[in-house]
Amino acid sequence: MTQTTLPPIKKNEPVSAPRGGISDRSRAERRLGWRLAGPAFAVMLLVTAYPILQAVYYSLFNYRLTDPENRSFVGLGNYFVILSDSLWWQAVAVTVLITVVTVVVELVLGFALALVMSKALSTLRPVLRAAILIPYAVITVVSAFSWRFAFNITTGFVNSWLSWLPGIGADTDWFGGKWTSLLVICLSEIWKTTPFISLLLLAGLAQVPDVLQEAAQVDGATWWQRLWKVTIPNMKAAIMVALLFRTLDAFRIFDSIFVMTAGANGTESVSFLAYRQTISRVEIGLGSAVSVLLFLCVVLIAFAFIRGFKIDLAQTRGEK
Amino acid sequence: MHTSRIARPARGGRRTRRGLIAASAAAVLASSLAACGGGDGGSTPTLTWYINPDSGGQAEIASRCSEASDGRYNIEVAQLPRTPEGQREQLVRRLAAQDESIDLMSLDVVFAPELAQAGFLAPVPADLADRVSEGTFPGSVESATWDDELVVIPFWANTQLLWYRKSVAEAAGLDMTQPVTWDQLVAAAQDQQKILSAQGRRSESLTVWLTALIESAGGSIIEENSTNPEDIKLGLASPAGQRAAEVMHDVAVSGVVGPAFTTASEDISASQFESADAGFMVNWPYVWAQAQTKVEAGTLDQSVPEDYGWTLYPRVDADTPSAPPLGGINLGVSAYSRYADFGYEATECITSDENQAYYMNTNGNPASSAAVYDDPEVQEVYPMANTIRESLAAAKPRPLTPYYSEVTGGIQREYHPPASVSDSTGQQADDLISAVLSGDQLL
Numbered sequence: 001m002t003q004t005t006l007p008p009i010k011k012n013e014p015v016s017a018p019r020g021g022i023s024d025r026s027r028a029e030r031r032l033g034w035r036l037a038g039p040a041f042a043v044m045l046l047v048t049a050y051p052i053l054q055a056v057y058y059s060l061f062n063y064r065l066t067d068p069e070n071r072s073f074v075g076l077g078n079y080f081v082i083l084s085d086s087l088w089w090q091a092v093a094v095t096v097l098i099t100v101v102t103v104v105v106e107l108v109l110g111f112a113l114a115l116v117m118s119k120a121l122s123t124l125r126p127v128l129r130a131a132i133l134i135p136y137a138v139i140t141v142v143s144a145f146s147w148r149f150a151f152n153i154t155t156g157f158v159n160s161w162l163s164w165l166p167g168i169g170a171d172t173d174w175f176g177g178k179w180t181s182l183l184v185i186c187l188s189e190i191w192k193t194t195p196f197i198s199l200l201l202l203a204g205l206a207q208v209p210d211v212l213q214e215a216a217q218v219d220g221a222t223w224w225q226r227l228w229k230v231t232i233p234n235m236k237a238a239i240m241v242a243l244l245f246r247t248l249d250a251f252r253i254f255d256s257i258f259v260m261t262a263g264a265n266g267t268e269s270v271s272f273l274a275y276r277q278t279i280s281r282v283e284i285g286l287g288s289a290v291s292v293l294l295f296l297c298v299v300l301i302a303f304a305f306i307r308g309f310k311i312d313l314a315q316t317r318g319e320k
Numbered sequence: 321m322h323t324s325r326i327a328r329p330a331r332g333g334r335r336t337r338r339g340l341i342a343a344s345a346a347a348v349l350a351s352s353l354a355a356c357g358g359g360d361g362g363s364t365p366t367l368t369w370y371i372n373p374d375s376g377g378q379a380e381i382a383s384r385c386s387e388a389s390d391g392r393y394n395i396e397v398a399q400l401p402r403t404p405e406g407q408r409e410q411l412v413r414r415l416a417a418q419d420e421s422i423d424l425m426s427l428d429v430v431f432a433p434e435l436a437q438a439g440f441l442a443p444v445p446a447d448l449a450d451r452v453s454e455g456t457f458p459g460s461v462e463s464a465t466w467d468d469e470l471v472v473i474p475f476w477a478n479t480q481l482l483w484y485r486k487s488v489a490e491a492a493g494l495d496m497t498q499p500v501t502w503d504q505l506v507a508a509a510q511d512q513q514k515i516l517s518a519q520g521r522r523s524e525s526l527t528v529w530l531t532a533l534i535e536s537a538g539g540s541i542i543e544e545n546s547t548n549p550e551d552i553k554l555g556l557a558s559p560a561g562q563r564a565a566e567v568m569h570d571v572a573v574s575g576v577v578g579p580a581f582t583t584a585s586e587d588i589s590a591s592q593f594e595s596a597d598a599g600f601m602v603n604w605p606y607v608w609a610q611a612q613t614k615v616e617a618g619t620l621d622q623s624v625p626e627d628y629g630w631t632l633y634p635r636v637d638a639d640t641p642s643a644p645p646l647g648g649i650n651l652g653v654s655a656y657s658r659y660a661d662f663g664y665e666a667t668e669c670i671t672s673d674e675n676q677a678y679y680m681n682t683n684g685n686p687a688s689s690a691a692v693y694d695d696p697e698v699q700e701v702y703p704m705a706n707t708i709r710e711s712l713a714a715a716k717p718r719p720l721t722p723y724y725s726e727v728t729g730g731i732q733r734e735y736h737p738p739a740s741v742s743d744s745t746g747q748q749a750d751d752l753i754s755a756v757l758s759g760d761q762l763l
Contacts, residue, residue, distance in 0.1 A: 066435075066722065154580070171580075279413075282413075
């Protein structure tokens with residue numbers, strides 16, 4: 001059985017449209033679009049492009065905030081220092097690990113929750129949706145503190161809850177080792193952001209045409225076959241958007257690590273490294289270089305996703 | 321499928337839009353102006369004192385000193401973040417931007433060199449420097465000095481004591497009237513199956529502990545100081561550094577430091593010391609006030625603090641006196657303040673013996689002036705006042721360098737977890753910090 005998706009919608013050209021050009025109406029729409037989006041676009045440029053360019057510029061200097069007189073141009077020197085330091089690669093490994101683990105678990109869990117939400121009785125649905133969304137409404141720092149307090153050996157209740165498991169007792173110090181710390185960090189991230197993924201996937205589920213489902217059912221496809229051959233292929237765009245957003249978000253992880261371990265036991269992420277150089281050490285040059293490298297990683301991830309999924313987001317909206 | 325409808329601007333939309341833009345522009349402008357303005361209204365200058373969070377003592381002292389100025393200036397307080405690291409991060413960034421709204425600052429004892437070297441502090445008038453240095457503990461004066469000049473004014477001083485449960489020490493046969501060593505404490509705790517609480521967390525506490533161990537062993541973390549980061553010579557691999565590492569390792573692997581040693585902060589140590597397993601602890605004097613508060617609240621039995629004993633910080637070697645850790649707050653006056661003269665005048669009022677005694681009695685922060693400890697009320701509130709005074713007289717500050725964040729960051733990276741500390745840790749930390757200071761490595 002092959003995958004079944006609807007063909008891309010073919011847009012009918014208006015009869016009055018002049019050949020080879022765009023109609024007055026669509027020109028007006030385009031103009032209106034620019035007018036509506038223009039101010040936001042300008043603000044975006046101001047608040048994102050400008051700091052990014054400034055960081056790129058600073059990353060070429062040896063520049064300490066408390067010693068501006070001795071600022072000196074070092075070219076790509078900062079980048080060589082970072083890329084030849086094992087600490088950088090260790091932080092990259094930790095970040096990739098957290099990203100992969102959390103995103104995979106969140107995708108599976110989020111999809112399950114989305115299915116539950118879409119199939120739930122309509123009277124139950126709003127309540128269910130609100131309940132599932134609550135963790136996402138919690139501020140990350142607050143969520144990180146609650147997880148820290150829950151697992152902390154003096155304030156926590158987790159040890160007494162899980163004391164029936166082998167290896168866990170009143171003296172289990174979750175934040176005392178690398179892997180247990182990372183486990184708690186990943187758990188808190190998963191708890192907090194699964195709702196985000198499930199919400200995006202729910203929107204995707206709503207886009208799967210009922211006709212295809214019915215046709216597959218008539219053809220005798222099982223639930224599992226319909227899920228893999230009809231549902232998932234038809235919501236590829238939604239899955240990609242959910243994955244992309246979450247991956248970019250997960251790669252920039254900072255709050256949970258800062259609150260729970262403050263980077264102890266080798267749990268530093270790339271963002272944490274940027275924070276330590278820029279904010280703690282006030283080494284603006286070196287810190288900017290770390291930030292620029294982090295930015296490049298994020299751009300790379302976004303590019304890989306869009307290429308990998310072979311999806312043109314504009315097309316799924318029915319545009320040309 | 322989604323169908324998008326095109327919204328047409330309502331009639332009069334252009335005017336509304338323009339109004340909106342104007343309104344938002346005005347809002348942005350107003351908020352940025354408000355951020356720049358520093359309370360310039362009226363003829364009486366208002367000094368803004370950036371304080372570390374406390375129990376309201378600094379705000380009270382601010383109003384007392386405003387009153388004492390006879391209307392020449394007012395002091396208002398603004399609160400900094402809770403941790404010293406957070407306080408430094410905020411102050412350094414604002415001072416680098418030449419923020420005029422900062423006049424006075426409560427600075428942790430390790431921050432003066434960085435701010436002084438960067439030119440962020442107004443020069444201390446010579447006569448004032450002489451006056452405040454007199455009668456102040458030498459460690460506090462040292463922490464307030466950079467390049468042979470007093471750059472900040474010592475306000476209050478902190479030191480760690482060795483706290484012990486009288487019953488445990490007695491059962492272990494330890495004579496606490498005599499100086500004790502770390503080795504003795506470990507042996508006594510093992511013998512009695514009680515906890516020896518120290519701070520093994522990867523934080524400033526670890527640097528505090530290591531400094532005390534190295535100084536007690538007769539060494540120093542910085543052997544040769546310099547304003548040039550590449551010329552700083554570290555003593556972590558020296559014989560004293562090796563001895564300190566040995567003690568730290570022995571304590572960490574002794575099996576009596578409690579289950580969460582690698583994440584134990586001062587607060588965790590304090591609550592451990594209130595438990596039934598408590599034996600010994602190194603910690604700041606606030607633990608006494610905390611236990612008293614808990615007794616008053618009914619959450620701790622009176623018999624627990626009655627069992628508390630205190631003495632000087634443990635020695636590393638039996639025949640060398642210990643060098644207890646030094647903490648506390650010094651007052652800085654910003655170089656960008658419009659009222660630096662009033663600022664220094666205010667520091668003299670704030671750090672008067674009377675205000676230091678008030679602060680010690682109400683907020684639990686020990687005075688930096690030795691005379692305050694003769695105050696009858698201080699003696700009454702703090703049964704250990706004389707021990708604190710003795711400890712402060714011997715206390716040694718942490719490394720004084722404009723590159724303190726690199727030094728403490730490097731120490732925390734290499735010496736954590738304390739059980740992993742070995743003979744080579746000192747050399748590794750030396751190498752790491754030197755490489756970081758030369759710009760060859762990340763931290």
